[in-house]
Amino acid sequence: MNKPEIASIEQDELQAPTVSFWQAFWFWLKLGLISFGGPAGQISIMHEELVERRRWISEKRFLHALNYCMLLPGPEAQQLATYIGWLMHKTRGGIAAGALFVLPSLVILIALSWVYIAFGEMPLVAGLFYGIKPAVTAIVVQAAHRIGSRALKNNVLWAIAGASFVAIFALNVPFPIIVAVAALVGYIGGRIAPDRFKTGGGHGKADKSYGAALIDDHTPTPEHAIFRWPRLVKIVVIGALLWVVPMGLLTTYFGWDHTLTQMAWFFTKAALLTFGGAYAVLPYVYQGAVGHYNWLTPTQMIDGLALGETTPGPLIMVVAFVGFVGGYVKAVFGPESMFLAGAVAATLVTWFTFLPSFIFILAGGPLIETTHNDLKFTAPLTVITAAVVGVILNLALFFGYHVWWPTGFASGIISSVDWISVLISMAAAIALFKYKRNVIHVIAASAVVGLIVKTLIL
Template sequence: MKAPYKLKELALYFLKLGTIGFGGPVALVGYMHRDLVEKRKWITEEDYKEGLALAQLAPGPLAAQLSIYLGYVHYRIIGATLVGLAFVLPSFLMVLAIGYAYVKAGGLPWMQAVFYGIGAAVIGIIAISSYKLSKKSLGRNWLLWGIAVVVATATFITEKEILWLILASGVVTWLYSTSARTKTRALFISPIILQITTSVTGNEKVLQIGWFFFKAGAFVFGSGLAIVPFLYGGVVKEYHWLNDQQFLDAVAVAMITPGPVVITVGFIGYLVAGFPGACVAALATFLPCYLFTIIPAPYFKKYGKHAAIKAFVDGVTAAAIGAIAGAVLVLGKRQISDLTSAIIALVTLLVLLKFKKVQEPVIIVVAALLGLLLKN
């Protein structure tokens, strides 16, 4: 079937969406449906739904994966590649510019004051995101809630995301939800999965960055915020590349820029190793997302609805939600240092809960101004 649009037109659309698309993954996938399915009719409803299902099943940032799939629909690998680059590039350039300014002015009192307010607001934003994800994804399933609570507790105690526990959550849900025949096979598979190593063999910092962020892209499911606890465990606790305040600032940068939230990896990479670090971190994070989209795409119509696959993803998603909740507690413990920061975080949470149309960048800007007023 011939595409009702040129590849250049689709690439330009995603370049624009990556430049002005605020609101996080849910808003971004909504814009794609409104513009490409309803208004322009470039993509059919069926193709859109299949792309969204694949993006939810595979690890990686949701909005970026859906954009890659929509590029693949009519123009295959070249379309997926160009669209993916067009969607990510604007926000990547923005975080590079902010990273440069941050490094140059990071020691100035006004910059510290700005991020004092922003850091507290980010705690509230992640907390409400965790609440919304829990409500939407866990429902009344006692097993998924149990997994989320266990992983949240483990994340809070160890102050890092435990990869084998998240994979085990998928296996447990798989075993519980599928047939006896599938369970028998899974018993032989799960010990292999749980022995996946997360050690880094390279000595060079850029190689370490590449390997760590590749894992981040390969093992994190769902919302871009799901990557936060994984990143915290690595860049702060394991490698000590950033301190707690710098990490919160990195999350804040992701909130105030359009495009995929996971682009915070570019900012982190820049702080750790400059321009090469930013490029390697972004490429390594998005490469698994790209591969997990274009490789299964031809077969997804046939196998995507398999009960065993869905069960595994449900378990991993529940664990990711638990990890986000645990990360909120860990980061909050460090960031909420006085009554003022506690009030900013609480007000942020209440505003997002009460006024659903208020977008995160607006709150970030207000919190930055408050920080300037209170600390200068």
């Protein structure tokens, strides 16, 4: 091969790709079907596919978008997909990317939730969940450790995490109040002692290049991504209508106190409080769905998290399970339409949970793309993340109590312990912490152990 031919090949390799809307559409659908591993795994998949292999976006622009998504409430991986889809193919691209990230998970969870609620008492299903629940306790502890190791960089942040734990565990302070106080502390602390409230390193520096990209470091901002006030107002108005119209119909047809109306209102609030990821909002979902509304039991909440861990899509999709079980158990459409009630409730909950994420990206994206500056004012987020560590630790204790002492302390603390569940939790923790095993592998192994125990021993 002569030098001109080699030069031609090298030039072709460096050329930015061209991607049609439908090419991107099928990729986003594929991503929605394979996006296991929580936000870290999902972001890793997108980086490998979009930055390294397909070169749809440069490293710098990818991280710029990710840093914005990290500041927002909601699932950052889904928001990142929405952002990149919007940047490439305007509003329809953003909606397609974000929706396809969620829809496969919704369909799968509706099916699995029905199997769970309809056949959960069968020995096979009961045995599988007997092993899964102790593993989930270890997984939540790992989440607290993972977030804490990144967020708690000094004694002040450790103290905030401790205060958060005491507030929710001992004082039963509602999660929204914890978030609001943490944000206020971060806002004030960031001005009084900024060095104490710096973020823990973010996502690294954009110092790598994988060749020319469709959206490269110096690619001019697309026309549709330039900030304009009329467009911002348009997006906000449309977004508000997409919330007001279904909420108004639910209130008018069913009434404010109806299960479906209350689900829509509750999960709208939850969507605005998911700073720090799904594990951060789960305590709030528990406080409302289990403690206040009685849509499901503590045991069902643990089982729902296990299903969320083993299906593709954002972990916050556990809300679809909560909606399905609540709608099914409450029989909101009557005893003859219980599956329909569950499916409608799950879909409704998903709509109100993810609608704010689309509005944040479509409304705020042009401002971020136009400025191209580093994001400031991250101290409130730093403190919220620190507070979230304490909240997640409380969640782990909540799960552990219901799994290790399934009958409570009726016959004493020691004699009431389910020692097999404790051993499964310890084995799962060792696999996660020491051997760095994948969450899905740990859940699968624990499910097999649970089935064996239930079949041969109990």
